[in-house]
Amino acid sequence: MAQTPPLPWSAPAQPPTTPDETSSARARVPVQRSSSRQGTLPALDTTSAPFPGLSPRDQPPSPDAVRIRRTMAEVAPVAEKVTSYFHALLFVRHPGLRPLFPASMDAQRDRLLRALLTAAEHIDNPPVLVDYLQNLGRGHRKYGTRAEHYPAVGECLIGALSKYASGSWDRETEAAWVRAYTTISQVMIDAAAADELRAPAWWFAEVVSHDLRTPDVAVVTVRPDQPYPFLAGQYTSLETPWWPRIWRHYSFASAPRSDGLLSFHVKAVPAGWVSNALVHRAHPGDVIRLGPPTGSMTVDHTTDSGLLCLGGGTGIAPIKALVEDVAEHGARRSVEVFYGARTDHGLYAIDTMLRLQQSHPWLSVRAVVDQGARLRFPEAVRAYGPWHDYDAYLSGPPGMIRSGVDTLRSFGIPSERIRHDSVEELVLAQ
Structure with missing residues (x-):
């Protein structure tokens, strides 16, 4: 199966018109290099709040956070246009990146804005933000995302934001976004580099049983091609051979087993490409791909609550x-x-x-x-x-x-x- 999917925060939308190259600034986002700065947000102005005794949630927002949230509030009502324009810029300026995306962009709708809104919500809470970004960076390994992709994405992201947040966009706002994106991408790159030393980008898994419990719900059990460590309560992403580069998330339906098998409960939903493929097309012998496990809905065994x-x-x-x-x-x-x-x-x-x-x-x-x-x-x-x-x-x-x-x-x-x-x-x- 192909090893090439979407880039960081790729959020597909309807095919947009060709953008006017003169209407958006080409913000310069530094090329990222893997470093040892894990777990920090060094370049982003999140530490300038004047009350060090308060928790991050209670601190007054930093100037960068205020500008970033103001931008997101302005573009939220036109989110689809922003994501369409972002991809148009990316494919016009960097046409070599188009093959990294799914053939149909509709399957990735709104992911860019969702990720940005999450980052904006926690911009002044580094522990929460770093954890979110590290998971995002590790998860993007399965897409084939590399460090050299991030500057192109950042450049086009800022170009799209500057066009649709024109009411609040100024030199200081652009500088805040460059700082934020540079730091955010660095955390993701560092997390991916560390993860590469201990785990594959994805696992191949063979379907060993397919139990159709109802006309639209199946229990699918697979055997990974190599050990797959996870915790009960976590979830992973699945890609089927029928829809390359389209990934969807499913929870593990059992605790880790001695035989290494993994089970998932899948409900086919209207227009659900992956769910319908898993429920109605998958059979024993088919091979799917698994992304890394993630999620914190796990049991704390140090208590007896x-x-x-x-x-x-x-x-x-x-x-x-x-x-x-x-x-x-x-x-x-x-x-x-x-x-x-x-x-x-x-x-x-x-x-x-x-x-x-x-x-x-x-x-x-x-x-x-x-x-x-x-x-x-x-x-x-x-x-x-x-x-x-x-x-x-x-x-x-x-x-x-x-x-x-x-x-x-x-x-x-x-x-x-x-x-x-x-x-x-x-x-x-x-």
């Missing part, structure tokens, strides 16, 4: 993996699982979860079924509380995650004890 787990639809997959993980560590901590679906048909894994309950007296599994399951989920969970001493885990549709986090906070569970899949990645898991 109870686990409150909410899984909606195929979101039960990582919840099942967490239960297996607790069992393998020999703990007897309380684990309460709420398995939600709109109909009985959606509880495709209920027999598996009930068998786990029969084997482990510390585990309770409750099904929540209703046409308005997402609305009843909070009430069902509340009825069995209190939960303030529990660590909470959520996995399911983005809407369930967003409302579930607010509900759990209302139960008295602090934010730092609530873990869930990345909502941004869930939107793209099709």
